[in-house]
Amino acid sequence: MAATTLYQSVGTLQSCRNNVNSGLCPDYGHVSFRSVSKGFKVDVGLLRGGSFCSRKRSSCVIQASASQAMVFDEASAPSSATTSDSNKKTSEAALILIRHGESMWNEKNLFTGCVDVPLTTKGVEEAVEAGKRISNIPVDMIYTSALIRAQMTAMLAMTQHRRKKVPTIIHEESEQAGAWSQIFSEDTNMQCIPVVTAWQLNERMYGELQGLNKQETADKYGSEQVHEWRRSYDIPPPNGESLEMCAERAVAYFTEHIEPQLASGKNIMIAAHGNSLRSIIMYLDKLTSQEVISLELATGIPMLYIFKEGRFIRRGSPPAPTEATVYAYTKGFAFS
Numbered sequence: 001m002a003a004t005t006l007y008q009s010v011g012t013l014q015s016c017r018n019n020v021n022s023g024l025c026p027d028y029g030h031v032s033f034r035s036v037s038k039g040f041k042v043d044v045g046l047l048r049g050g051s052f053c054s055r056k057r058s059s060c061v062i063q064a065s066a067s068q069a070m071v072f073d074e075a076s077a078p079s080s081a082t083t084s085d086s087n088k089k090t091s092e093a094a095l096i097l098i099r100h101g102e103s104m105w106n107e108k109n110l111f112t113g114c115v116d117v118p119l120t121t122k123g124v125e126e127a128v129e130a131g132k133r134i135s136n137i138p139v140d141m142i143y144t145s146a147l148i149r150a151q152m153t154a155m156l157a158m159t160q161h162r163r164k165k166v167p168t169i170i171h172e173e174s175e176q177a178g179a180w181s182q183i184f185s186e187d188t189n190m191q192c193i194p195v196v197t198a199w200q201l202n203e204r205m206y207g208e209l210q211g212l213n214k215q216e217t218a219d220k221y222g223s224e225q226v227h228e229w230r231r232s233y234d235i236p237p238p239n240g241e242s243l244e245m246c247a248e249r250a251v252a253y254f255t256e257h258i259e260p261q262l263a264s265g266k267n268i269m270i271a272a273h274g275n276s277l278r279s280i281i282m283y284l285d286k287l288t289s290q291e292v293i294s295l296e297l298a299t300g301i302p303m304l305y306i307f308k309e310g311r312f313i314r315r316g317s318p319p320a321p322t323e324a325t326v327y328a329y330t331k332g333f334a335f336s
């Protein structure tokens with residue numbers, strides 16, 4: 001995949017949206033296949049050459065056992081809790097969300113959307129730093145968007161993980177690809193973490209704003225208008241996706257594919273984008289369309305949720321080894 005090339009998407013958002021249900025999205029260079037792998041169903045995205053479209057941190061203790069993990073709060077966990085009686089406990093799973101590190105177009109302050117741009121050196125460092133923060137949290141499966149900045153972030157973060165497993169993209173787009181994947185031994189499989197790439201987790205399509213400088217666009221159209229395009233829930237930028245439209249695919253993918261994995265006890269990391277993650281956080285935290293306006297995500301800061309009894313419990317951002325308090329929510333979004 002010539003992923004490090006800047007690549008302007010072709011075709012229209014509408015033609016993509018029309019094809020979403022059929023699983024085919026040629027204008028965005030993406031074909032989606034449903035396949036069965038290791039007992040779970042996944043949608044595997046195939047890129048054709050380019051873009052597409054705590055508060056008590058220290059008390060969060062995670063015990064890993066095989067592919068399942070019990071994640072619980074030390075303060076609230078019964079003192080008799082051990083792995084041997086784990087079958088008596090309610091299964092919990094960790095969900096880590098991470099927005100990609102700084103991209104080349106973030107650096108230039110350009111609207112990016114579904115243009116496929118790589119990380120900057122700073123973005124690479126952010127991803128590595130993010131990896132340090134989550135190095136002790138078990139990860140059984142990774143979901144990323146189909147865009148390289150999210151994939152780079154996931155891979156770089158996992159280089160720091162304590163388990164030293166190798167993130168491996170699942171390719172089952174054809175019989176041949178499936179057969180080739182069988183060359184791995186069971187032993188090798190044990191050393192890998194499956195990575196599912198899904199275009200549904202892509203950044204929202206910014207339409208005619210893609211490639212434009214954000215400041216210059218604000219100067220031209222007024223900062224209020226541009227803020228509405230960037231942060232409102234249901235007002236799309238010209239020929240682009242609103243957050244609501246982005247949520248239709250991203251949250252649907254989350255509930256259909258990722259939530260069942262969490263429910264089965266798998267610890268999941270999602271590496272994606274500012275707006276696809278805002279839509280997912282809106283769902284997880286039950287934010288209103290007014291509240292989501294002020295939700296901003298920093299690049300390269302992981303956010304931890306615990307999935308327990310069908311509920312998502314926000315744990316904030318795991319601390320860096322040397323930092324006392326860093327949160328991913330940067331604009332007055334208080335932890336409750």
Ligand SMILES: O=C(O)[C@@H](CO)OP(=O)(O)O
Nearest residue numbers: 110111112113203230274
């Ligand atoms: O340009 C973009 O694609 C996004 C994320 O970088 O920008 P915004 O902050 O305007 O949503």
